[in-house]
Amino acid sequence: MVPYVNMNMVRFNREEVRDILVSMVVIAGVFAYVFSGKNIQTALVLLPATLITVGLGFVLHEIAHKLMAIRYGFWAEYRLWLEGLLLALVTAYFGFVFAAPGAVYIHGNYIERDVNGKISLAGPLTNIILAIMFLMVSTVLPSPINQVAFLGYAVNSFLALFNLIPLAVLDGAKVFRWNPLIWLLAAAAAFGLTFNSML
Template identity: 55%
Template sequence: MVSFTAREVRDIIISMLVIAVIFAYLINGRNINENLILLIPSLLVAVGLGFVLHELAHKFVAVRYGFYAEFKMWLEGLIFALFTAFILGFVFVAPGAVYIHGEYISREQNGKISIAGPLVNIALALLFLVLTPFVTKNPTDIMGFIFGTIVVYGFIINSILAAFNLIPLGIFDGAKVLRWNPIIWGITFVVAIILAVKAYFGIY
């Protein structure tokens, strides 16, 4: 059974809020105005969920294998992300990670735990992509603006997150998946790259 500690819930909420504020500030052209207030709740769904659900997917699979897993906020990473966004004008977000404790984790278990995060991002990206025909371009429609922001940036960020995390190097999820099953890694990575390329060249 998956359970959450009070500290874990706190860390998840703080991470999502910080991520939402950072992306809202940058997407709003580094301006603090009324649009920023509208963007924050939209990006809390579009971006915050993408980051946090990615990590929680690792947790759920790890717990299913009988390991203890807990999400821990990386305070220094969040502070660095705020600094790069508000001072330098770009984003580098590393809100935290799921720490897994167990006596022995096999290559297969590690691969499946690792691929769970990118798969969630791919699923979210596809969901947002399916919703794009319902996005309105009427600038006076507030609810349409909020929905459109969630859909467009939800697709873009989740596509990029999936591709980025599947890079088969170092501590990235992709390296662990590749060691477990190169074919599954290859298929997943290709799908993520296709989505990321579409996100780069435009969702419409």
């Protein structure tokens, strides 16, 4: 039986915290820029909202990977990918966002397929949970605050769906290799939430 995460084993060094914060601010910034119609002044107004919705979703997604890896006895640390951040900035200039700001790197002995699948599922599952929480909150908050919560719902739904695509280095490929049925259930939930956010 795998033990619960021992919080004494969870460490964030200075470089890791810096990388997480830089990634979070850049991701929130490019989404604010795109949502604003590429208007810098409007983007600055939107930035607090995207920090809460997009930035929080990104950070908790990565921390979920880290905690699940630590749960299985591995060393895990988030590392910024400069080229991915630059790609986010370039794509935002053209009016859309494609971002790969960094990832949690896991070190240790050979990672079994089921363990790797569970570690990979933790990120998208976190976004699904966040999406549902944001949706519930959006139904009870007054306007226009409820629109920020709905944005959190829509963005986290999409983040889950995108990361569950079973291609290349995305989480979905590892989850699918581990258990296609669990991948299908998670992907269906993410798709349903994303589709509903567009209605």
